[in-house]
Amino acid sequence: MTAAARPTVTFDGTLEGRLDGRFASELGELAIPWQAEEAPDPRLVVLNEPLAAELGLDPGYLRGPDGTRLLIGNLVPGGATPVAQAYAGHQFGGFAPRLGDGRALLLGEITDAAGRLRDVHLKGSGRTPFARGGDGQAVVGPMLREYIVSEAMHAMGIPTTRSLAVTVTGRRVLRDSLLPGAVLTRVASSHLRVGSFQYARATGDINLLRRLADHAITRHHPDAAEAGHPYLALFQAVVAAQASLVSRWMLVGFVHGVMNTDNMTISGETIDYGPCAFLDTFDPGTVYSSIDEAGRYSYRNQPVMAEWNLTRLAESLLPLLHEDEEQAVAIAQESLAGFRRQYSAAWSAGMRAKLGLQEKLDDEVTSPLVDELLSILQAGQADHTSFFRSLGAAARGHTESARSLLQDPAAFDAWAGRWSALAPDADAMDRVNPVYIPRNHLVEEALASATEGDLDPLTRLLDAVGSPYAERPGLERYASAAPEDFGAYRTFCGT
Ligand code: AMP
Ligand code: MG
Secondary structure, eight states, X not given: OOGGXXXXXXXXXXXXXXXXXXXXXXXXXXXXXXXXXXXXXXXXXXXXXXHHHHTTBOHHHHHSXXXXXXXXXXXXXXXXXXXXXXXXXXXXXXXXXOOOOSSEEEEEEEEOTTSOXXXXXXXXXOOOTTOTTOOSOOBHHHHHHHHHHHHHHHHTTOOBOXXXXXXXXXXXXXXXXXXXXXXXXXXXXXXXXXXXXXXXXXXXXXXXXXHHHHHHHHHXXXXXXXXXXXXXXXXXXXXXXXXXXXXXXXXXXXXXXXXXXXXXXXXXXXXXXXXXXXXXXXXXXXXXXXXXXXXXXXXXXXXXXXXXXXXXXXXXXXXXXXXXXXXXXXXXXXXXXXXXXXXXXXXXXXXXXXXXXXXXXXXXXXXXXXXXXHHHHHHTTOBHHHHHHHHHHHHTTOOHHHHHTSSOTHHHHHHHHHHXXXXXXXXXXXXXXXXXXXXXXXXXXXXXXXXXXXXXXXXXXXXXXXXXXXXXXXXGGGGSOOOGGGOSOXXXXXX
């Protein structure tokens, strides 16, 4: 066969016959076949056309009546078995043995145009057997928040689930008031969570736990299969993926807000954007979520909480690590210790990049410089994103904008003198310090307008955050700090 005649996968633009049902068939104990609730009047609010193309889906079809019904699970493609997934989870430290998809469904897995297997998933598709007291619904604001923030994260190169579409259902959903119901169509490399392993472990069925681990290895960490101890290698790969992920969050000032073990993936993708937000002024103790009274998931606690969650994963995996529990614990502890090291290395390297400093510079030179800058930033109550971006100009000799963001620029001047002497690379800095992030006041504006039916602010915000690093004329508003009267920001869990 010549290269030109290589077989290629061709798609007809729909999902007909393309959904795999691999999770459902390999891990039936964790999957309840279920149907999405019928929506009275589905209307597409936003469709991610580039992502649709990646998946081999035709945007024209998805915008039509059948495509829109497909996006909310009301038209089930041939061969598909939608399921609600079972998982457990520690929520704010307390163990819930049976959470699962209360208002979500996995439609199935598809192979995308690049040959990768990806979950197509619905959120807000109606009550399932896991719904407990919930109504199974989602409302349009929080689903659009997930769409905006996940796509912004993706544009910044941070691993995340993706958002394919938000569709309003035509149903009114009671929250503080009656709000438009909506379904988010989400795409992920999988929806395996730390909580999935906790659930499998809690069943006491070691064979199920092993099959789950094998499934995770195949889908996410295939190198582990070649290791001397595949399950230990799986655990180490998750530790590494999370150390890298959380360092990326910290470097852009992202606060996830609800890092429960059911909201932490095995793949290392960010998942479940609920009460998340980006730092405005730099304050490490920042908490946005209205339900996080103790500040468990504050900005600065995120690496600590990631490590805590990974400890829960290790506990779940113990029977696969060694038949003797004491030895299993010792093995797990050794790998867990790698988290701090890897997190610190990733964060320090990222900070060096934000400051445009060459990798070969000694840590003893760069680390005090970083620490001092963060103190200046905090004392000066500077806008986190604007300040790091303004350092690019400072590296080119224009320090006015960085100075103007600080309440007392004198300390910065002394710092900048030492920093400039290390010849920071301004162009490299502009490739890692975003200009456009989903600023809290802009997100609120976009969600409020969209809920009222005006999609313009949403479209403009998505355009800005879709290319976060290249400064564009006319988008100044999207690069500016919140107005003074925006006040202290509070977010609410993604209901
Ligand atoms: P979350 O905080 O969104 O990660 O959700 C935690 C758990 O609550 C998951 O098991 C969800 O499926 C479930 N849940 C959240 N909201 C609802 C709802 N409105 N109806 C049913 N279940 C829900
Ligand atoms: Mg969740």
